[in-house]
Amino acid sequence: MNTKRTLLKSAAAAALATLAMGSAIAADITGAGATFPFPIYAKWAEAYKAATGTGLNYQSIGSSGGIRQIRAKTVAFGASDAPVKGEDLDKDGMVQFPAIIGGTVPVFNLEGFGKGELNVTGPVLAEMFMGKISKWNDPKLAALNPGKKLPDTTITVVHRADGSGTTFNWTDYLSSVSKDWADSVGKGAAVKWPAPTSVGGKGNEGVAANVSRVKGSLGYVEYAYAKKNNIPVMALQNKNGKFVMPDDATFAAAAAGADWSKAPGMGISLVNQPGDAAYPVVTASFILMYKEPTNKAESAEVLKFFDWAFKNGKQHAIDLDYVPLPDKLTNEIRTKVWSQINNK
16 A cells, blocks of 8 residues: 555655656647746646646746747747737737736855744846845845854855746845846846855756755745745835735735836836735736737637636635636636737
8 A cells, every 4th residue: 555655755746747848748738938837837737737637838938938938829828927019919929818927036055044034125136136145144135134153154146047027026025125226237037146155056946956955055945945945035015014924815915006008018017016015026927928929729728727716726726825806807807908918
C-alpha cells in the first residue's frame, strides 16, 4: 500500500513538473506568457480538464515571451501583466482583457526575520533596489523598524532576467513613489538594474529560488510564489500611510475603485491606490487574442475556458490569494471584448 502511495505521489509530482515547465504535452488549448498568473491558470486547467475533458498547455515563459508568441501565432492566446497599448492592439488586430488580479510583493532572506517582521516604505524600497541603501542595518530601514536589531549584511538585489510583466508592475510602483527611480530607471518589462549587487532569475520561479538561496537577498515576486516557497514578505506602507501585508483582501481593496472602461484594452494601472486596507503593488494579468484567429475552433475553446473560469474558478483564485474579477467586469468582457473575436 505504501509503495502504491509513493508511486502515485511521484506520478503527481512528475505531472506537475511537466506543466510547470510548459513542455509540449498533449492539449486542446495553447497559451504562453506571464509567470505571474501561472499558479491560478494551472489550477483552473486542472479543474477544467476534470469538468470538460479539454486540456490546456500553458507555457510560463514571461510576459514578453507571451507577446512574442501570440504575435508569431504559435499559440491561441498570449498572457501579459504589462498591458499592450491600444494603438498596438489595433495595429496587430488583437483584443485584450484582464483575467485575474494579484499582487507583487517584496521578499527577503534575512536571518532572524520572518513574514511581516520588517516594515518598509516605497521610497526606501526604491533606494534599496537602486543600491543607494546597501546594508540591512541602514539608518533609514532601522528607523522604520524601531527596537529590532538589523544585521550589518549586504543587500543582494534579485530581479527578473527575462522580460516580465511582474517587473513592469514592480517598476511602475517604484516609479510612482520615487522620483529618483522614475527619472533614473523608469518602468518597463525590462529595465537596467542599478544596484551593483543585482542578480537575475528567470521567471517568478527563478527569483523565488534565488531569494530562498541567497542570504541577505531582496527580491520581488507574485504573492503565490512567496507563499508556495515560504519566503518572508515585508509589510509595505500604502498611500494612506498604513503598513499592510499582502493577501486577497488587501489586493481586492486596491482594485475596488478601478474604472476598467477608461483605458484602451482595459489596461489600467492598480499601483498605489488609496484606502487604508489597499495593498500598493497590485496588477491585473491580461489575455491577448486575435480578432480574426487562424484557428477559429481553438480560439472558441479559449473563450469557453475563461468563461468557465470566471464562473466556476473564483474560490480557486481566492485560495491562491488572487482576486477574481467581479461579475460586472466579466459580463463587460463577454459583451464588449469577446464579441469582437470572429470564431465562425
